[in-house]
Amino acid sequence: MNSRSIILEKLRTGNPVADKPLPEWNLISSAKNLVSGFKKAIEANKGEVFELSEFENWLKSQEFEQVLSISKHFNYPNSIQIPTDAHELAELNLAIIDGQFGTAENGAIWLDDKNLNLRALPFITEHLVIILSKKQLVATMHDAYKRIQDSNSGFGLFLAGPSKTADIEQSLVIGAHGAKSLRVVWCED
Amino acid sequence: MSHSEKASLFIQDAEKTQWHDETLWFVRKKRDLITKTIPEWEELRETASQIKDHVLDHLADYLEEFERNANKNGIQVHWAQNAEEHNRLVLDIIQSKQCQSIVKSKSILTEECHLNPFLEKNGVEVVDTDLGERIVQFLNQPPSHIVLPAIHLKKREISELFHEKLQTEKGNEDPYYLTQAARIHLREKFLNAKVAITGVNFAVAETGEFVVCTNEGNADMGVHLADVHIACMGIEKIIPRRKDLGVFMRILARSATGQPITNYSSHFRSPASGKEIHLILLDNGRSAQLKREKFRNSLKCIRCGACMNTCPIYRKSGGYSYDSTVPGPIGSILSPGTDLKKHSTLPFASTLCGSCSDVCPVKINIHEQLYEWRQEITKANPDRPKNLSMKLASGIFKSPLAYRISGTLMRKVIQALPNSILYHPLNSWGKQRDLPQVPKESFRDWYKNNRL
Amino acid sequence: MPEYKNIGLFIPCYIDQFYPQVGIASLELLEKLGCQVGFPLGQTCCGQPLANSGYERDTEGSSLHFIEQFQHFDYIVAPSGSCVLHIKEHFPASAKIHPSFPEIKDKIFELTEFLTDILKVAIQGKFPHRVGYHASCHGLRGLRLGASSELNIADFNKSKQLLSQLEGLDWVELDRKDECCGFGGTFAVSEEALSVQMGNDRLRDHTSHQVEIITGGDVSCLMHLEGIAKRQHEKLKFMHIAEILNQAIS
Ligand code: SF4
Numbered sequence: 001m002n003s004r005s006i007i008l009e010k011l012r013t014g015n016p017v018a019d020k021p022l023p024e025w026n027l028i029s030s031a032k033n034l035v036s037g038f039k040k041a042i043e044a045n046k047g048e049v050f051e052l053s054e055f056e057n058w059l060k061s062q063e064f065e066q067v068l069s070i071s072k073h074f075n076y077p078n079s080i081q082i083p084t085d086a087h088e089l090a091e092l093n094l095a096i097i098d099g100q101f102g103t104a105e106n107g108a109i110w111l112d113d114k115n116l117n118l119r120a121l122p123f124i125t126e127h128l129v130i131i132l133s134k135k136q137l138v139a140t141m142h143d144a145y146k147r148i149q150d151s152n153s154g155f156g157l158f159l160a161g162p163s164k165t166a167d168i169e170q171s172l173v174i175g176a177h178g179a180k181s182l183r184v185v186w187c188e189d
Numbered sequence: 190m191s192h193s194e195k196a197s198l199f200i201q202d203a204e205k206t207q208w209h210d211e212t213l214w215f216v217r218k219k220r221d222l223i224t225k226t227i228p229e230w231e232e233l234r235e236t237a238s239q240i241k242d243h244v245l246d247h248l249a250d251y252l253e254e255f256e257r258n259a260n261k262n263g264i265q266v267h268w269a270q271n272a273e274e275h276n277r278l279v280l281d282i283i284q285s286k287q288c289q290s291i292v293k294s295k296s297i298l299t300e301e302c303h304l305n306p307f308l309e310k311n312g313v314e315v316v317d318t319d320l321g322e323r324i325v326q327f328l329n330q331p332p333s334h335i336v337l338p339a340i341h342l343k344k345r346e347i348s349e350l351f352h353e354k355l356q357t358e359k360g361n362e363d364p365y366y367l368t369q370a371a372r373i374h375l376r377e378k379f380l381n382a383k384v385a386i387t388g389v390n391f392a393v394a395e396t397g398e399f400v401v402c403t404n405e406g407n408a409d410m411g412v413h414l415a416d417v418h419i420a421c422m423g424i425e426k427i428i429p430r431r432k433d434l435g436v437f438m439r440i441l442a443r444s445a446t447g448q449p450i451t452n453y454s455s456h457f458r459s460p461a462s463g464k465e466i467h468l469i470l471l472d473n474g475r476s477a478q479l480k481r482e483k484f485r486n487s488l489k490c491i492r493c494g495a496c497m498n499t500c501p502i503y504r505k506s507g508g509y510s511y512d513s514t515v516p517g518p519i520g521s522i523l524s525p526g527t528d529l530k531k532h533s534t535l536p537f538a539s540t541l542c543g544s545c546s547d548v549c550p551v552k553i554n555i556h557e558q559l560y561e562w563r564q565e566i567t568k569a570n571p572d573r574p575k576n577l578s579m580k581l582a583s584g585i586f587k588s589p590l591a592y593r594i595s596g597t598l599m600r601k602v603i604q605a606l607p608n609s610i611l612y613h614p615l616n617s618w619g620k621q622r623d624l625p626q627v628p629k630e631s632f633r634d635w636y637k638n639n640r641l
Numbered sequence: 642m643p644e645y646k647n648i649g650l651f652i653p654c655y656i657d658q659f660y661p662q663v664g665i666a667s668l669e670l671l672e673k674l675g676c677q678v679g680f681p682l683g684q685t686c687c688g689q690p691l692a693n694s695g696y697e698r699d700t701e702g703s704s705l706h707f708i709e710q711f712q713h714f715d716y717i718v719a720p721s722g723s724c725v726l727h728i729k730e731h732f733p734a735s736a737k738i739h740p741s742f743p744e745i746k747d748k749i750f751e752l753t754e755f756l757t758d759i760l761k762v763a764i765q766g767k768f769p770h771r772v773g774y775h776a777s778c779h780g781l782r783g784l785r786l787g788a789s790s791e792l793n794i795a796d797f798n799k800s801k802q803l804l805s806q807l808e809g810l811d812w813v814e815l816d817r818k819d820e821c822c823g824f825g826g827t828f829a830v831s832e833e834a835l836s837v838q839m840g841n842d843r844l845r846d847h848t849s850h851q852v853e854i855i856t857g858g859d860v861s862c863l864m865h866l867e868g869i870a871k872r873q874h875e876k877l878k879f880m881h882i883a884e885i886l887n888q889a890i891s
Contacts, residue, residue: 003472004268007424010476011249016485019246022429023239025436027229045452086414087380105439106449119461120413123406123453141450142435149431152396154262154459158438161452163406167321167337168364169344170212176320177372177379178406178453197834206838214817221790230793499791501821505838538832540825540839541693543782547791556782560693560731567695617830621837622868625659632657632664636680640668 029139034104038137041107045161046174047182055129055185062094064127069096070117073131073187086120095125095179099159101136102184103144108160109184110144112153119155128162128179131187192538196506209341210504216337217498219447220548227443237436238552241489244427245479251394251427252470258397262459264466272302275471279304279386279419280311282467286417288383290314292375294401294408295322296388297335297492298421298471301514304386316378318407320371327354333508335515336445336494341507375407385411389422389468390491391437395430398458399468402441402451409455420457420468424475425488437491440550444493478526483561487522489551496545496555502538511535518545522558525566533570536562645676645760649714651707651749653724653860654686660860666887667720667752673890674762678718681710689727693826697733704728704736712741716759717749720883722780722858725751730783751784752883753799753858766889769809773852774800775843775866776819777859786858790819800858800882807889813850820846824865840869847877854878856885 001009039049050058052074059076068089069076074096083089097116099109109130111122122128138144148156163178174180200206224230244251256266269275283291291308293299293315305315305326317326321338325331327350332338339347348362357370387408392399399420401408412418428437442451460466479485497503497517508516513524513532521535536559545555618624630638648671652664671678687707688700707728711717719725729746736742756762776798780786787798804810823829823839830836844866847855857863860881867879 002268003270003274006270007268007470007472007476008249008252010472011252011424011479014480015246016480016482017246018242020239020242022243023236025232025236027232027236027436041449045448045450090376090380108450108454113461118413120410123409123413140435141438142432145432145435152458154457154461156456156458157409158450158454158456159452160450160454163404164452165320165368165405166446167319167324167339168347168367169342170215170337170340171344171364173365173368175372176368176405176407177318177375177410193832193835196832200834200838210842225793227793501823501839501842502832502835505842506835537695537827540778540821540823540828540836542778542821542825544778544789544791544819544821547782547789563693563695564697565695568698617833618868620833621872622840622865623871624868625864627659628661630661632652632661633680633682635661635665636668637682640680 027140027142029105029143034137034139035134037104037139038102038107041104042161042182042184045107046164046172047107047161047184049184049186051186055183064093066092067094067096068092068121068125071096071098071131073098074185082117086118086124089118089120089124092125094127094129095121096129096131097122099130099132099136099184101138101144101147102132103138103141103158105140106160108141108144108158110148110156111159112151112156114153116155116157122157122159123163123178125179127181127183129183129185130159131185133188134186190512191534192506192510192512193534195510195512196502196538199507199510200505205343206505208343209507212340213498213504216446217495217548220444220495220498223443223447223449227439233436233440234550234552237440237550238489240428240433240436241551242486244429245425245485245488248424248427248479251429252424254394255392255397255427258394259468260397262397264397264457264459264468267467267469269469269471269473271473275302275421275469275473276304276307278469279421280308280313282417282419283308283313283384286383288313290316290378290382291384291386292316292318292378292382292411292415293386294388294403294411295319295338296386296421297515298388298423299386300331301473302471316375316382318375318378318411319403319405320368323371323375324350331514333516334494334497335492341509379410379414382411382415384417384419385415386419386421387412389420389426390441391434392422392427392468393429393431393434394427396458398431398456400434400454400456402454404452406453409453413461416463417465417467418457418460420466422468422470424470424472441491441493444495444548444550474527478523481526484522484526484558486553487519487558489553490519490523491551493550495548495550499544499548501542501544502540506538511538518555518559519553522555522562525562529566529569533566536566645716647715648676648678649711649717650678650680651684651687651711651717651719651724652680653719653721655864656720656860659864660881663720663860663881663883666881666883667718670883670887670890671718673887674756674760676760679714684710687724687727689724689731690826692727692731697731701733701735704732705739708736708739708741708745711749712745715748716755717745718752718755719749720752720858720881721860722751722777722784722786723861725749726779726783751780751786751858753803754784754786757799757802764803764806764886764890766807766886766891767809768807768885768889771811771813771851771853772804772885773813773815773847773850773855774804775822775855775857775862777857777862778819778821780858781819787819803886804856804882807885813847813852815846815850817846822862822866824862826861829865836865837869840866844870844875844877848875852877854880854885856880856882858882
């Protein structure tokens with residue numbers, strides 16, 4: 001017998017099974033204002049939320065060498081090309097991508113392969129911008145998973161803030177290994 | 190060394206003990222604050238608990254369903270009965286890729302298997318990429334906490350360590366500065382690793398996907414840059430449906446650190462084109478624990494660490510006092526199942542205060558299981574616990590006090606205790622505590638004189 | 642007020658021997674509140690120390706004896722949360738199958754819950770002191786005599802409910818309102834260093850809030866805390882909640 005059958009066999013014999021049913025639940029959220037809830041959550045996670053015009057002004061004031069935008073909602077003329085190998089993104093300063101929807105209770109934004117192109121993108125970039133529509137907000141993670149129940153992307157990610165750590169004496173440091181900042185920018189539609 | 194001996198050593202550094210206690214209490218308080226913003230919190234705990242209970246009753250079925258779906262998605266699933274087989278599997282994959290250096294994100298399971306020393310012995314360099322884990326790895330120590338691996342260290346110690354290992358400025362203790370030094374150091378490792386190992390927080394039977402949660406983004410930095418991703422998980426990490434993730438993702442980070450969600454929660458369903466995902470399902474004693482009726486639901490644990498943060502014993506004695514891969518309350522009910530003799534003092538390293546059970550997001554009755562393990566340990570290993578009771582009796586009931594006591598009741602109590610307990614020479618009670626004054630008459634005598 | 646005629650008072654062994662004043666206060670208090678209380682002279686220890694040390698199986702005799710002693714009362718009341726919890730939950734299987742056990746389990750009460758839930762009395766009295774309350778873990782998380790800080794449930798505390806009715810009593814809010822004191826039975830001696838450290842930290846929470854009297858529902862916790870305080874010549878006073886109520890009402 002191989003390990004697989006041995007383990008399954010062990011699990012199937014001699015267990016004090018009570019046969020408890022799988023629960024169904026109906027946890028309805030009381031969240032009212034999704035936009036302000038989402039904004040508060042992102043800020044608590046140490047990200048920022050911008051209106052489009054604010055973002056454009058900010059971007060003008062920056063001097064990034066490498067910017068990669070694959071957003072369908074925001075046009076950045078000087079974007080570099082998407083490489084075939086993510087290692088070539090090692091020097092990327094800013095990535096601009098679209099988020100599918102956001103979750104008001106915790107700021108989690110759902111991204112999958114079609115938003116990312118290269119899975120490493122939102123991590124390897126120095127700074128990250130996610131373009132998101134105010135209309136694409138849900139209240140809780142229950143709603144979020146309902147929404148992606150039938151999606152079957154090979155990779156999907158709830159991203160809720162910049163890379164952070166508190167491993168040195170519990171003091172919070174933003175910018176551990178991944179993006180040092182997250183800006184969520186509201187777009188129309 | 191027993192837990193109490195190690196704890197007494199830890200406590201000797203009073204300042205650090207207080208810092209450790211207060212820092213973890215602060216994490217517990219953050220957890221309290223955020224859970225109290227969720228009106229349905231207790232319902233969430235109950236639901237999570239029921240899902241896990243159900244899974245434990247049908248673990249084999251869900252594992253098969255998971256495997257079927259994962260295979261369909263292009264994930265290669267492996268099974269390991271024990272640590273040795275697990276480590277072998279990992280090494281084989283690494284060697285088949287002619288890989289000499291790998292990156293690994295936080296995985297308590299690989300600690301349990303002692304994977305690092307095994308790989309190193311076989312010529313593979315292992316780089317732990319979680320900042321806290323990298324710190325303890327530099328020191329050749331295991332993590333002292335399952336969520337906060339370096340919580341036992343002060344920034345001065347980390348600064349000295351980084352000065353030596355990463356050539357940071359001597360005396361610079363700024364956490365931001367030290368973190369940036371680690372970022373630069375680990376970037377290079379990420380960019381060069383062909384194989385990346387991660388743990389698994391949840392695996393979904395319905396979809397064949399698995400979820401890995403981090404705040405640093407280190408798991409993703411590793412796996413998306415490598416050609417091969419090896420994910421290691423205990424067989425108990427299965428949940429039935431994708432929608433069940435909604436429940437668990439709401440409780441995990443809130444319980445762990447008081448944040449609403451980890452900043453990265455990655456769902457792996459199939460490898461990117463040209464890449465591989467291997468997933469190892471490990472038993473290593475879990476199927477045996479499942480058969481122990483009183484202890485099986487310890488397998489519901491989602492490794493949030495909340496029971497450690499809340500436990501006054503853990504906070505005041507540090508993770509290493511447990512000498513167990515998973516320290517703290519949950520470790521004290523898991524570890525005796527793997528080595529009863531080695532871990533026989535752990536279930537006694539508790540006052541049975543029950544805070545762990547109330548804080549646990551999947552409602553494991555941890556303190557009740559500690560009580561039950563005590564019953565098992567005195568049966569299996571009569572020497573050590575008797576020693577404990579001896580100290581108890583010698584402390585509270587010890588002579589000369591015991592001799593001064595009259596009254597049938599106390600005599601009966603004392604009669605109920607074995608003589609070896611009564612006449613033990615140690616008196617642990619009185620070292621730092623006074624004994625109560627013995628009153629002139631017992632309540633019973635008073636009652637006889639005043640009411641009869 | 643309905644009459645409560647047939648109440649059995651269970652006085653745990655260490656209270657009988659070391660803290661008779663707590664037994665006396667409990668008895669007098671119940672009597673003042675109109676109860677007729679009996680104290681079966683044949684009662685012994687509930688067996689908790691042995692069971693918590695891993696010898697539950699050796700408590701069969703004492704458990705059956707307890708049932709015999711108390712089964713004829715309408716209610717059983719004890720000024721000790723941890724003993725009540727032990728009787729409800731940790732009697733050995735052989736005692737739990739005694740025909741009277743289910744009844745015993747339902748009619749045994751810790752003193753404060755008997756006052757708030759069964760007698761439902763209004764307390765009238767004066768106690769002009771600054772009081773810190775130590776929540777015993779077995780009472781709090783075992784018997785649920787209050788809402789533990791871990792849970793997201795409506796706040797309540799049966800002792801506070803009683804004490805706050807006393808004129809002049811100044812209830813002190815602690816930084817950690819329900820952290821364990823480190824007594825823990827066997828733990829107090831098998832883990833002496835930690836136990837004392839925990840007790841010290843609890844005491845500091847009280848003294849930093851200028852507490853005058855520490856009270857609680859479990860003498861064992863108080864004995865531990867008092868033992869440390871005395872050794873350090875702290876000027877704290879310790880009173881079981883029965884003593885405060887009994888003194889205030891007189
Ligand atoms: S036992 Fe519960 S509280 Fe402790 S780590 Fe596991 S899930 Fe978290």
